[in-house]
Amino acid sequence: MSLTLAAPATAQTDAALRVAILQDDPGAIAGAIRAGADPRAVGENGSPLAIAAMSGKARAVRALLDLGADPAAPGPNGGNAVSAAFFAMNGVALLGRDEAPEPARRAAALDVLRAIAARGVGLDVLMRLGPTSMTPLMQAAEAGAVDVVQILLQAGANPNAVNGGRYSALDYAVDRAPSWAALPQDGRAEIVRALLAKGARRDRAGADGVTPLARARRTGNAEVIAALEGG
CATH class of the missing domain: 1.25.40.20 (Ankyrin repeat-containing domain)
Structure with a gap:
């Protein structure tokens, strides 16, 4: 008799996706999605793409977009993924709210915005x-x-x-x-x-x-x- 492993619970795969996003790890993001995580899901902090955007994770943003994430999905404060780039850590760097600006951090913030904005969805x-x-x-x-x-x-x-x-x-x-x-x-x-x-x-x-x-x-x-x- 052969045993078939049950698919991971949605909560586990979604948690794995969040960790992969925060680690800015495209490979782990793809693995979590293959395991059942939904790149278009919306939680209390918005979509995975919005979370990646506000966290300043440019590689994660590009990976999620390539894997079917929706730029129009909700982000914080009634916004979407584009406006999420102007929120939290990424927004601080993007709009120059840093007390001690870091060029590399702002360059990453611009990459986040550029990748999402290029889809032309929800810009206004x-x-x-x-x-x-x-x-x-x-x-x-x-x-x-x-x-x-x-x-x-x-x-x-x-x-x-x-x-x-x-x-x-x-x-x-x-x-x-x-x-x-x-x-x-x-x-x-x-x-x-x-x-x-x-x-x-x-x-x-x-x-x-x-x-x-x-x-x-x-x-x-x-x-x-x-x-x-x-x-």
């Missing part, structure tokens, strides 16, 4: 951030992250998406940098030009009735004002 999903909500492009524009803005626009992010306050990425780009912004802020005019090149509307006012140009004049960045005026 709003994620709750305190009393407001923002798309990934809004967050990148606010932080002054030129490279992040470029990745998102190239992937097809909508520069005219607005949140509940009717503010767009252009509004955030022309405003003053937030107090936590640690990235170089001399690229804000480049962000404005990139948004305008993709069709961002400079004439639409937010809930406060202020247009991007009026907002820029309040801020006083001459290069940003010139970009908005077409100079």
Whole structure:
């Protein structure tokens, strides 16, 4: 008589997948999925892809995408896998919130975003951030992250998406940098030009009735004002 081993319990395979993700181990990820873990499952912390994204695990992100993970699956705060890249450890590096920035860590964070954004899915999903909500492009524009803005626009992010306050990425780009912004802020005019090149509307006012140009004049960045005026 031959004995047949029972398939591992779902909880065990899902746990193995989580460990493999946190170890950034594509081989172990593939093994866990072959053993029965579902790369499209959604737990209390979101999908496996969202967990990999917010943890800054670029190899895990690519492996999961190759094995059928869904970029549109839920992530934290009402977002998805793209917005998960702006959350937790990866978000800190991506948006320059580090007290002591590490170039290698930020490069990995950019790789995470690039891999997910390239699928072109859910780029404009709003994620709750305190009393407001923002798309990934809004967050990148606010932080002054030129490279992040470029990745998102190239992937097809909508520069005219607005949140509940009717503010767009252009509004955030022309405003003053937030107090936590640690990235170089001399690229804000480049962000404005990139948004305008993709069709961002400079004439639409937010809930406060202020247009991007009026907002820029309040801020006083001459290069940003010139970009908005077409100079």
